[in-house]
Amino acid sequence: MNFLDLIWLIPLFPAAGFIINGLFGKRMPKAAVGVIASGAVLLAFIFAAGAVYQLSQLPEHERSHVVTVYEWINAGSITAATGEPARFLVNWAFLLDPLSSVMVLVVTGIGFLIHVYSTGYMWEEDGFYRFFAYLNLFMFSMLTLVLGANYVMMFIGWEGVGLCSYLLIGYYFLKKSAGDAAKKAFIVNRVGDWGLATGILLIFVNFGSMDFVTVGEVIREGVAAGTYQMSQPIFIAIALALFVGATGKSAQIPLFVWLPDAMEGPTPVSALIHAATMVTAGVYMVARSNWIYQLAPEAMAVIAIVGALTALFAASIALVQNDIKRVLAYSTVSQLGYMFLALGVGSFVGGVFHLMTHAFFKALLFLGSGSVIHAMHHEQDMRKMGALSKKIPITFYTMAIGTLAIAGIPGLAGFFSKDEILWQAFSSEHGHPALWLIGAIVAGMTSFYMFRLLFMTFFGESHVDHHTEAHIHESPKRMTVPLMVLAAGSILAGYIGLPKWLGPNYFEHWLEPVFEPLKFAGAAAADHAEHSASLEIGMAGVSVAIAIVGLLVAYAAYYKKSNLPERVATQFRGLYTALANKWYVDELYDAVFVNRAKDLGRGLWRFDGKVVDGAVNGTAFSTVQSALGSSWWDRWIVDGLVRLAGGFIKTLSWPIRLSETGYTQNYALVMVLGVLVFVGYVLWGTF
């Protein structure tokens, strides 16, 4: 079977699952709903794996396969900035190249595991079928996003995942907080989508196409011919506009506020959408547009700084959160910051690599926390947990692996990807030691808050109340098996991208055709300054040391029974309060944007009430008044004239009227008399 030409089927499997479950799921048994939803994703995974395998068999420079299903939009023609005539042409087309194959495998593979897990986790919930219909719709949108061959297809997927995110955050829609969180996610994303849409239109106007392949070629040729230079304003503008889109979807400063609130959704949703796949769409999009970013080093700097600051900022908040899912949510924001740091320093491979490894261990951690929450009967506060390691051992061991991986302990996936990012932040031509320093500090903070989570949840004394304590149980196989698979992935996924001093980097080699550096006219291929391997090893050693320090601090503060956390909290009361309140960002946004919007709304309401309604009411009043005047005129003047005419005729006619008695016999008498008169007159002449 030629899977390469069947990639258009990959998004259609979950779409079919969505339609079946959405329309008939309510009347189907739960098992059937679960099998259809998971089976659809499994089919998509099999087709994706087949296609990626066949792609890898092609020669390196041919690994970009476009399948056009049909021409979708063909409208309007302009003269693009390149001087060529261009049509607004959008094909329903799919692109499989090394980058999208990484994404499609992550999305379908981890997506499938999470679907299986959800059949266990959501079994008792109302609207089981609704959940899986949404989840399948999400898979369809996400696959359209990563497989779409042009910016418009990507935008459709982008908006589709936003919709599904909204629907799934608001899954428990009877809870006001869930509805609010869903709205917040949707509205904040609108701001970002504005940027993305602007960027796409700028791309079309400037390059005359929105196909990834064509735009890439136009830029490459333009650069080779010398028409495009480094730091041309248009590239900076497009790069920044697209990045605004990325900050929305991938929860970067300043638009990250929706992601922590998104934890109102069911935990598998947090794992799939708000950790592993959807939130990485921004990373994918920036990596996909890498030729534009290569020409806009200023925008790259912005991305690197925003990414680093987001990583630091979110990690600092995660230090003091007590809700198990919120810790993971801020951790996700922080790790996404890492990815953008990597993109910003020009290491697209590093960003995508961390995206992939992060998908494994963050999905694992979220699903693990879901398993804990499941065991604890929907208790999410870590202060009410403790000593769970013996009671739910599989969850504990898998989560421990996830924690080790995210903390960057050598040998696990997170170490390789995080180390790659830190090394690039330090050594790349776009890098800076300060960026490395922030990254390293964040690594330590990550290690601290993750081990804090692990120790508070699984070790120490039990703070579980007796009623719940009796019911704690390990989750069913459907939940634990995905955990184990993800744990294996969290260990092994890193080995495809080993650092240079350790072995071959297959991952970088695989992605090379996509991230090929631009060749400038007349310039020799830029050769990167070679850093010594010993420096790289030394840097890795430093970051591992920092991670271990974080671990030890967490150990001292939370594993051993100590009052260290309280002491520190008292010592730095101001800082602690600020962190616990998430740096008051929500309050700031409320004050600056939300309440101003509400004020504007209230002002407009008042304007409506007073001015618009006043105008309407005034019009009504004056209409009534003028109608009264008009009616007086009608009644007295117009009617009066008519009556006058009538009365005039009536008065004049009264003598004649009297003859009209209405008695038939009177008329007959007149007739007879008239005849007599005539006869008399005739006879008179005779005699």
Added chain:
Amino acid sequence: MVPIHHFLFLGAALFTIGVIGVLTRKNIMVILMSIELMMNAVNINLIAFSAHLGQTAGQIFAIFVITVAAAEAAVGLGIVIAMFRNKETMNINEIDLMKW
């Protein structure tokens, strides 16, 4: 041979009775019958003169009058019935729509 003035007197008498009936009676049916009386008085005159002058035109005219009278009776009775249905009366004085 009866002299002609006998017939003329009879016709004049019948016609006068008819005119008086039309002018004085209040019942529409009676008025219609009075009109018939007047037409038959005219017929007698026509026949009488026809016989007297030895011409047939008078007789033909009489037959013509009878025919027209039959049609007139049909239309007149139809009007009377329609009127009765509307007004529930046969009194000519109550039918005074043309009054000023």
